[in-house]
Amino acid sequence: MVSQPTCIAHLHCPPLIPALAAEVLISATNQSMDSWDQSPAATVLEQQLVNWLCQKFGYPAIADGVFTSGGTQSNFMGLLLARDRFCQTYLNWSAQKQGLPPEAPRFRILCSEVSHFTIRQAAALLGLGEQAVVPVKTDAAFRLCPTQLAQTLEHLKQENLIPIALVATVGTTDFGSIDPLPEMATIAQTHNLWLHVDAAYGGALVLSDRHRSKLAGIEAADSITVDFHKLFYQPISCGAFLLKDRVHFDLIKLHADYLNPESNQAAGIPDLVTKSVQTTRRFDALKLWISLQNLGQQGFATMIDTTIDLAIETARLIAANRRFELANPPMINAVVFRYCPTPLLPTMNDPIAWSNQVNRQIRTTLMQRGQAVLAQTQIGDRVYLKFTLLNPRTTLDDISNVLNWIQQLGQALE
Structure with a gap:
């Protein structure tokens, strides 16, 4: 032996000692990202990193995002907003205030048959059940097949079911396969589907001049999952959820007078809790920022x-x-x-x-x-x-x- x-x-042992030092600092300071008054400097730094990430993925100026614990939380947020946006736009229904609409049992989420299990997990947690997730067959390279996707959508229509979201995977767990993003974006637009891209694994390719082209079409996604503890080489936990149009964060926005009063918003004070499903959370953006400064x-x-x-x-x-x-x-x-x-x-x-x-x-x-x-x-x-x-x-x-x-x-x- x-x-x-x-x-x-x-x-996970690349030359990123500064990230480990940041991890120690984060734990030692015990700083929470709830609101501006608790962590003003950390709020600004996280927002700057989010803006940088949105630019890297080709998002417009109206884009926004928030750091998360990782891919599971980011995928959950993508499908949460997909569900609530559909309810508001097509059913005139507020899921936040009224709960699930009567049509909810007919909601369907499409993804490849080798997508991450957290898509089914998110559907279950969102009250739609795992049965809401419809797997689409893949090609020989384990990528979602657009022809099969079109056929599946037609079958759902015939069965009087309601597709609300399409999930593309950029880097499947087993094979690193990347779904055909341009074709899926076209189909999503045609069928009024929210397109969420799970780029937890392969999102880091956006930093590579040689391999960035593999992400062509990702800028069309309504939301993107990025997980920094993979090819970004960061200690866990560290992820991000990116949103093409920040207005959709209003679907989950809540105010509390003792935490993020509405007067803060009127004064232009950013409270990150308004766009997160977490309240108390760590200043994990510091790790990525220090690593970028170093490398x-x-x-x-x-x-x-x-x-x-x-x-x-x-x-x-x-x-x-x-x-x-x-x-x-x-x-x-x-x-x-x-x-x-x-x-x-x-x-x-x-x-x-x-x-x-x-x-x-x-x-x-x-x-x-x-x-x-x-x-x-x-x-x-x-x-x-x-x-x-x-x-x-x-x-x-x-x-x-x-x-x-x-x-x-x-x-x-x-």
Whole structure:
């Protein structure tokens, strides 16, 4: 056993010591982002970062946003506003004041069949139930298929159901797949759907000159989820919710005389609680701000580009070895593959079960030995292993070593 794994699938240790220092400072000061009078300087800094992010994603001047705990909260906010906007615009109904309208059981939210589970979770928490989420089939690259989307919308219409929102994923958890944003934006506009983009994983590509084009069309979204503890390399918790038109924050705005009185708004005093589902929350924007001051956008871009390059080279290594099967060419930095064992006996009844057993045991053994921690997923009835390459210090030699260990273990298990 070695004292430190050579390669870790979800290793978060880039050269961002200032972000960790900011984390300590945030905890030590115990500063809350409720209102202006509690944290005026922090309010200004967060708003400046939100404005910068909106500009980066191509949003207009009327855009706004707020920092969140991460992708789960941001996705919830996107669907919350989608629901309430539909109620107000098309039913003349205030969900905030009146609760769910009689039509709510017919509301539907569309997303790809490999979208994040928090879409279903948000639907449940919003009182619509998981049954409100309609999965749309994906193509061979695990991206939502626009043709299937159009057919699904037609079926919903025939069933007298009411589509209210469409969710696009920019970086699926397993494959890093990016849904076809321009086509989805057109369909959303045609059908008067709120378009929410879950860019928790892939949103950081906006910082890369080489890979920003993969986000083409994201500026058409009504709302965007960004999660900074992934390719922005920040300590958790740290995320953001961006809104194309700030007027939609009015759907959830509430005032309390002891916290954010209406007189503050009249005087132009910003109270961030009016656009958040949290009251007391941490000054997490400080981490991203300090990191940007330390590295700059180019520093972030270099780390992102390095890990994507490594994923491409890793995929080539895997594809060149007949004992491995590559599940997909990496779109970002996730590489999904499996070891392919030879069937034990010609009479073996279930070679797939045998292959799954071998891959699970490989992963477990590497972890127990302290050599590597690999992620695991499943495609259909087959178990796969996964590299999620987030550490810019990981080299191709590190990956080659892990692949050699996997092959040696596989052969030993056979």
